[in-house]
Amino acid sequence: MNQFALEVFGAQLVNSLAIGSIYAILVVGFNLLLLIGGIFQYAYPHLVVMSMYICWLVLMATNNNRILGILAAILASIVINLATEPLFRPLVKRKASVHTFVLSLGIATIAMDVMNRMINTGRPIAFPPQFSGLQSLVKVGIVTISIGQFLTIFGSIVAMFIFIYMLYRTKQGRAFRAMAQNLFVARVLGIPITRQRILSYAIAGLLGGISAVFFAMTLGSVWSTIADILALKVLVAVLLAGMGNLKGGLISAYIIGIIEGLSLAYLPGDWTNAIVFGFVIAIVIIKPKGLFGLRA
Amino acid sequence: MFIIMINFLQMTAIYILLGWGVYINYRMGQLYYGNVPMMAIGAYVSAFIVVNIGWPHWLAILIAFGVGMLISFIIALGLARAEAFGTAIATMGLLFIVQTIIRNLELVGAMYGLINIPKVSYLPLVTWATVFIVGFIIYKIDRCRLGRAMETSFVDRDLADTLGINRYWLGVFSQTFAGTIGALAGCYYAFTIAALRPDHFNFAILLRLIAFVFIGGAQTMWGVVFFTPILWGIAAFVPSEIAAWREMIFGVLLIVILLIRPEGIIDRQLIRVINNKIRQFQGREPIGL
Numbered sequence: 001m002n003q004f005a006l007e008v009f010g011a012q013l014v015n016s017l018a019i020g021s022i023y024a025i026l027v028v029g030f031n032l033l034l035l036i037g038g039i040f041q042y043a044y045p046h047l048v049v050m051s052m053y054i055c056w057l058v059l060m061a062t063n064n065n066r067i068l069g070i071l072a073a074i075l076a077s078i079v080i081n082l083a084t085e086p087l088f089r090p091l092v093k094r095k096a097s098v099h100t101f102v103l104s105l106g107i108a109t110i111a112m113d114v115m116n117r118m119i120n121t122g123r124p125i126a127f128p129p130q131f132s133g134l135q136s137l138v139k140v141g142i143v144t145i146s147i148g149q150f151l152t153i154f155g156s157i158v159a160m161f162i163f164i165y166m167l168y169r170t171k172q173g174r175a176f177r178a179m180a181q182n183l184f185v186a187r188v189l190g191i192p193i194t195r196q197r198i199l200s201y202a203i204a205g206l207l208g209g210i211s212a213v214f215f216a217m218t219l220g221s222v223w224s225t226i227a228d229i230l231a232l233k234v235l236v237a238v239l240l241a242g243m244g245n246l247k248g249g250l251i252s253a254y255i256i257g258i259i260e261g262l263s264l265a266y267l268p269g270d271w272t273n274a275i276v277f278g279f280v281i282a283i284v285i286i287k288p289k290g291l292f293g294l295r296a
Numbered sequence: 297m298f299i300i301m302i303n304f305l306q307m308t309a310i311y312i313l314l315g316w317g318v319y320i321n322y323r324m325g326q327l328y329y330g331n332v333p334m335m336a337i338g339a340y341v342s343a344f345i346v347v348n349i350g351w352p353h354w355l356a357i358l359i360a361f362g363v364g365m366l367i368s369f370i371i372a373l374g375l376a377r378a379e380a381f382g383t384a385i386a387t388m389g390l391l392f393i394v395q396t397i398i399r400n401l402e403l404v405g406a407m408y409g410l411i412n413i414p415k416v417s418y419l420p421l422v423t424w425a426t427v428f429i430v431g432f433i434i435y436k437i438d439r440c441r442l443g444r445a446m447e448t449s450f451v452d453r454d455l456a457d458t459l460g461i462n463r464y465w466l467g468v469f470s471q472t473f474a475g476t477i478g479a480l481a482g483c484y485y486a487f488t489i490a491a492l493r494p495d496h497f498n499f500a501i502l503l504r505l506i507a508f509v510f511i512g513g514a515q516t517m518w519g520v521v522f523f524t525p526i527l528w529g530i531a532a533f534v535p536s537e538i539a540a541w542r543e544m545i546f547g548v549l550l551i552v553i554l555l556i557r558p559e560g561i562i563d564r565q566l567i568r569v570i571n572n573k574i575r576q577f578q579g580r581e582p583i584g585l
Contacts, residue, residue: 040381087555090555091554091555091558096558098327098380099554099558101327101381101384102506102554103551103554103555105503105506105507106507106546106548106550106551106554107547107551108503108547109507109543109544109546109547109550110543110548110551112499112503112543113543113544113547114544117540225499232385232389232392235381235385236385236389239382239385243381270396270399270400271400273396274392274396274397276389277390277393278389278393280385280386280389281374281375281389281390281393284374284375284382284383284386285374285375285377285378285386288379
């Protein structure tokens with residue numbers, strides 16, 4: 001019995017880590033848009049879910065060509081994110097940060113409507129078994145690690161390392177960090193602000209596309225209302241760490257993933273999301289600036 | 297046609313009440329959407345009282361008012377300290393929590409909801425009386441010290457602190473106010489549509505509400521009043537082929553308005569111009585723009 005309980009715990013831990021990795025990529029993309037793009041992009045996870053839909057459409061059209069599907073998801077995510085940039089630009093110029101949030105709610109409305117009506121007549125879509133990694137890779141007792149979970153955990157760690165290397169070891173990353181610290185000084189030093197902003201949208205889109213592929217692999221199917229829940233979870237992780245705190249965001253994404261996975265395993269009914277959101281309300285009340293402070 | 301008209305008027309009143317809740321918090325720079333979960337609570341409390349206990353409607357309305365005020369006050373005590381985005385996300389999460397609780401509560405019918413809520417003939421009268429009373433209160437708040445304090449904390453928080461404005465209690469007040477009228481709106485909603493399901497109180501309602509407020513103009517109380525009927529009219533009266541796209545239309549309109557007219561269609565400048573026109577008509581001195 002004890003052995004069994006331990007194995008259940010292990011299985012849930014692997015699951016939580018996979019979910020947490022996806023959140024971590026999204027949190028990094030969100031924080032990038034917040035710090036460099038200067039926007040509060042609530043609709044970022046909606047656009048990620050939308051690129052999953054596009055990935056599915058391409059898979060259907062090309063008779064389950066895996067490579068093309070992955071490329072389509074990443075490209076779609078980059079293109080959609082870049083397409084939102086001209087909408088945000090006037091708002092960013094007049095520093096209306098609250099309005100960027102409201103505008104992203106408008107984008108979320110449109111994205112939800114497109115997913116609800118135009119693609120597969122609003123029914124949930126299921127990824128073909130060749131694409132989704134639900135097959136088991138390793139099996140220890142009742143603990144199974146599926147291919148999708150394995151790829152998600154390791155792929156996201158690799159993606160994080162590349163991103164952090166870019167941010168702290170390259171000239172490009174230095175420009176980003178300068179912009180996040182002080183926009184005015186960054187402009188004085190000759191950093192092309194607008195071009196860097198567009199680049200940050202593209203990188204956020206790239207990260208979103210990667211997480212879309214991993215999400216499709218771990219979940220195997222997707223439906224439109226998941227976007228709202230995903231958006232709230234990403235924002236919860238961002239708030240938990242303190243807005244604009246990249247490293248704290250990574251940690252809190254895994255914390256949210258673990259809370260979610262464990263409450264999924266040990267609590268009855270569909271209380272998972274309620275617990276995660278209750279947790280964030282408590283955090284917002286107790287520590288309004290987040291666990292790790294702002295912009296560390 | 298008569299029933300459609302009554303329903304349209306009822307829903308307009310409900311959205312105006314909810315929209316004012318968002319407005320009064322946005323006035324002091326907060327993004328508070330807690331009135332939508334409070335609407336769910338108010339709707340379920342009043343419907344439960346009428347259906348399962350059998351008390352009269354007016355008592356249910358009063359109890360929903362009291363419960364709404366109490367719960368939103370307790371939540372506001374915590375949330376009033378948070379920053380704008382924190383409040384927005386926390387209240388959106390609250391909507392999910394309330395939805396989950398309702399969905400799992402056998403007492404109020406869980407997934408199936410409450411059905412056969414008896415209708416009441418004087419409901420439109422009560423609803424619109426509430427709209428006028430709440431509107432009068434907000435009009436008065438805007439023109440007294442409280443409103444100026446809110447205005448100041450919208451423009452500059454540090455300035456507001458320097459001037460001795462207690463932003464915490466101001467936030468508690470406006471969030472409690474919004475939550476209470478949200479609960480009342482929910483109560484009227486329950487008696488209007490006569491059947492409640494947990495998925496009525498979803499994200500679409502919140503997004504629609506934000507679209508109404510920010511298209512009409514979030515800086516004055518009149519934006520909600522004039523643009524809720526117009527935008528909700530799209531949903532109610534145009535042919536169903538167009539009405540099916542209403543969420544898309546709201547989203548596109550919201551983006552376009554934010555880009556070309558940041559304060560919404562009815563902004564403070566427009567209100568001042570209209571005020572001066574009225575003063576001119578009365579033969580009084582115009583006030584400076």
